[in-house]
Amino acid sequence: MNAPAARGALDGNAAENRETPRIRDARLWHQLRAVAKHPSGRFGLLLIAPVLILAIAGPLVIDWDPIKINPSDTLQGPSARHWFGTDQLGRDLAARVVSAIPVVIWVPLGAVLLAVTGGSAIGILAGYRRGWLERVLMAGTDVLLAMPGLLTAILIVGVFGGGSRNMILAIGVIYLPRFTRIARGSTLEVRGLPYVDAARLSGTKPLALVMRHILPGISSPLFVMCVLSLSTGLLVQTALSFLGFGFEPPTADLGRMLANSVDFLTLAPWMAISPALVITLLILAFNNLGDAVRDVMDPEVARAAGTV
Amino acid sequence: MKRAAPDADSGKQAMALLRLDGVSVHFRLRGRGRGGGVVRAVDNVDLTIDEGEVLGIVGESGCGKTTLGRVIVGLQSPTAGNVVVRGEKRPLRQRPGANARRDGFQMVYQDAAGSLNPWKRIGWSIAEPLRNEGMRKPAMRERVLELLDQVGLPDSLIDQYPGELSGGQQQRAAIARALAGRPRLIVLDEAVSSLDMSTQAQVLNLLKDLAERHPVNYVFISHDIAAVDFMSDRVAVMYLGKIVELEDAHDRKSPLVHPYSITLRSAVPVPDPVVERRRNRIVLTGPVASATDLPSGCRFHTRCPIAQPLCADAEPELASTSETSRVACHFAGEFDDRYAAARAGTTGGSG
Numbered sequence: 283m284n285a286p287a288a289r290g291a292l293d294g295n296a297a298e299n300r301e302t303p304r305i306r307d308a309r310l311w312h313q314l315r316a317v318a319k320h321p322s323g324r325f326g327l328l329l330i331a332p333v334l335i336l337a338i339a340g341p342l343v344i345d346w347d348p349i350k351i352n353p354s355d356t357l358q359g360p361s362a363r364h365w366f367g368t369d370q371l372g373r374d375l376a377a378r379v380v381s382a383i384p385v386v387i388w389v390p391l392g393a394v395l396l397a398v399t400g401g402s403a404i405g406i407l408a409g410y411r412r413g414w415l416e417r418v419l420m421a422g423t424d425v426l427l428a429m430p431g432l433l434t435a436i437l438i439v440g441v442f443g444g445g446s447r448n449m450i451l452a453i454g455v456i457y458l459p460r461f462t463r464i465a466r467g468s469t470l471e472v473r474g475l476p477y478v479d480a481a482r483l484s485g486t487k488p489l490a491l492v493m494r495h496i497l498p499g500i501s502s503p504l505f506v507m508c509v510l511s512l513s514t515g516l517l518v519q520t521a522l523s524f525l526g527f528g529f530e531p532p533t534a535d536l537g538r539m540l541a542n543s544v545d546f547l548t549l550a551p552w553m554a555i556s557p558a559l560v561i562t563l564l565i566l567a568f569n570n571l572g573d574a575v576r577d578v579m580d581p582e583v584a585r586a587a588g589t590v
Numbered sequence: 591m592k593r594a595a596p597d598a599d600s601g602k603q604a605m606a607l608l609r610l611d612g613v614s615v616h617f618r619l620r621g622r623g624r625g626g627g628v629v630r631a632v633d634n635v636d637l638t639i640d641e642g643e644v645l646g647i648v649g650e651s652g653c654g655k656t657t658l659g660r661v662i663v664g665l666q667s668p669t670a671g672n673v674v675v676r677g678e679k680r681p682l683r684q685r686p687g688a689n690a691r692r693d694g695f696q697m698v699y700q701d702a703a704g705s706l707n708p709w710k711r712i713g714w715s716i717a718e719p720l721r722n723e724g725m726r727k728p729a730m731r732e733r734v735l736e737l738l739d740q741v742g743l744p745d746s747l748i749d750q751y752p753g754e755l756s757g758g759q760q761q762r763a764a765i766a767r768a769l770a771g772r773p774r775l776i777v778l779d780e781a782v783s784s785l786d787m788s789t790q791a792q793v794l795n796l797l798k799d800l801a802e803r804h805p806v807n808y809v810f811i812s813h814d815i816a817a818v819d820f821m822s823d824r825v826a827v828m829y830l831g832k833i834v835e836l837e838d839a840h841d842r843k844s845p846l847v848h849p850y851s852i853t854l855r856s857a858v859p860v861p862d863p864v865v866e867r868r869r870n871r872i873v874l875t876g877p878v879a880s881a882t883d884l885p886s887g888c889r890f891h892t893r894c895p896i897a898q899p900l901c902a903d904a905e906p907e908l909a910s911t912s913e914t915s916r917v918a919c920h921f922a923g924e925f926d927d928r929y930a931a932a933r934a935g936t937t938g939g940s941g
Contacts (some may be wrong), residue, residue, distance in 0.1 A: 370780065401835050475704050476699035476701050476704045476705035477662075477704060477705050477706055477707045477715070479686075479687070479699070480697070480699070480705055480718075480764070480767065480768075481707075481718060482665065482686055482687030482690065483663060483664075483687050483690040483695065483697055484663070484690070484691075484718040484719035484722055484767070484770075484771065485687075485690055485691040485694055485719060485721075485722040485723070485771075486722055488685070494707070494710070495707055498707070498709035498710075499707075499709070530745065
């Protein structure tokens with residue numbers, strides 16, 4: 283770092299150093315570390331930790347079978363025997379919550395990955411090729427964006443059936459257009475930058491141009507959108523389950539557990555508390571992480587600093 | 591600076607590195623309230639660049655000089671006219687930059703920070719043309735170090751990111767990348783304008799040195815006529831998309847004669863306070879005409895200090911008016927007398 287400075291003193295470059303502020307580090311790993319250090323990021327990680335610990339350690343310490351009915355233990359409050367209590371069929375809520383956690387993490391994650399992959403591909407294609415292709419792709423995107431998200435998701439799982447895979451598909455599809463729009467907008471911005479032109483003149487072919495120059499340039503806003511979409515994706519997933527479009531009955535699933543608890547809310551409030559707590563913690567965690575990621579990577583901030 | 595002095599007209603067509611024949615770039619405006627207007631960024635430009643010369647293009651912001659530079663390297667296709675490279679016509683519609691490797695044309699941009707990918711190390715960026723040629727890694731590193739040395743950057747920069755460099759260093763790195771593929775022609779688009787004065791001088795000297803050591807041509811685009819004079823063998827003056835004056839050879843004795851060229855030159859301060867204080871600066875009045883709504887006749891007549899009624903009616907051709915330059919002005923060579931007369935007229939009228 284100091285070698286150029288030493289030279290700068292010799293040939294008068296020292297003056298430029300004052301004018302050119304050092305921009306923030308664009309490398310992903312450094313940005314992730316900055317997210318972990320950000321107050322909101324810390325808080326998010328703190329919230330997500332107990333849920334992850336529960337999901338990993340739970341099956342090892344809880345002996346109850348999440349789907350086994352125990353007629354003698356119905357509607358029990360939290361106790362040493364049943365930590366989170368039992369439901370109207372005597373199933374252990376701790377075991378059920380623990381077995382349901384992977385779904386509420388993997389489904390939003392899978393859906394967001396699907397949406398960001400598909401959306402970026404479409405958006406980059408539209409922004410890079412322009413012309414009629416762009417108009418067709420963006421018209422389709424606008425149609426998808428105009429449809430109410432939850433209803434579209436219900437339509438998809440209604441037609442194809444529930445289960446993790448179809449929920450990922452449904453949520454992925456309703457989240458696709460927002461990524462398409464971001465990818466297209468950022469591509470339009472980046473494709474005109476001098477370094478992209480320079481790459482063209484250096485003989486870089488279109489595919490390499492997109493992978494080496496455009497994709498890194500548009501990755502920050504997409505990544506920010508990913509993290510922000512995780513929490514709403516989780517909400518959509520639990521809403522689908524709550525409405526009965528999630529998994530077949532014996533399977534434990536937080537949305538359906540909440541729906542079940544409605545009839546017993548005065549008699550056995552603990553039936554609602556443990557699934558609701560997990561959902562709340564995860565959403566708070568994702569939102570806080572999203573805030574941190576946005577602060578660290580937001581293209582506006584980065585642009586002000588000269589990165590983009 | 592001049593190496594192969596091209597001999598007037600004989601055989602010039604054959605040895606021209608690049609020829610623009612009636613090149614126009616018109617952008618159609620889209621969207622609400624813009625009424626489908628057309629921006630004539632470059633309008634019917636003829637230009638020849640010979641091997642071994644530096645062509646300077648000077649003009650104010652928005653006069654189309656950057657667009658002309660982009661047409662030359664092939665990033666922008668002309669909407670009319672032909673680009674002929676070493677006698678071969680460039681295809682009209684092509685992927686931007688598809689011709690670059692065959693032609694060996696490169697560009698250095700005004701925005702030094704923006705011309706290097708911020709996510710890649712300097713060495714990676716400089717090596718990009720080499721990588722595309724399929725050069726092997728060890729040879730590539732060797733060549734990048736050689737290039738860094740040529741542009742006066744320390745070896746250690748090879749593994750740094752653009753954000754860690756100063757503006758001057760970034761511009762040197764961009765020049766190194768432009769040189770990497772041993773280009774025939776580099777378009778320098780306001781390449782030093784964003785740097786501070788001392789760095790500008792260093793980079794200009796560096797460019798001159800490089801041209802002496804390599805068989806490379808420059809097209810030096812700038813709004814700064816002093817820098818253009820310093821760099822160029824020949825100067826083209828652009829105004830609103832047209833070349834209004836084109837030198838055939840740059841001998842510093844015969845000055846530019848188009849009223850716009852004279853005005854540009856008069857804006858350059860003289861580094862002698864006594865002369866500077868007494869000097870007559872020509873200040874343009876009148877609105878800057880728009881490239882969407884060009885004035886009738888000569889497009890400079892709205893601001894020209896010596897405009898006559900004729901100028902609003904007839905557009906002057908770029909005609910040979912002297913041994914050394916072609917000028918698009920009805921009254922070329924009569925500036926001093928007419929300007930003095932015009933000034934006498936105004937002062938006489940008001941006093």
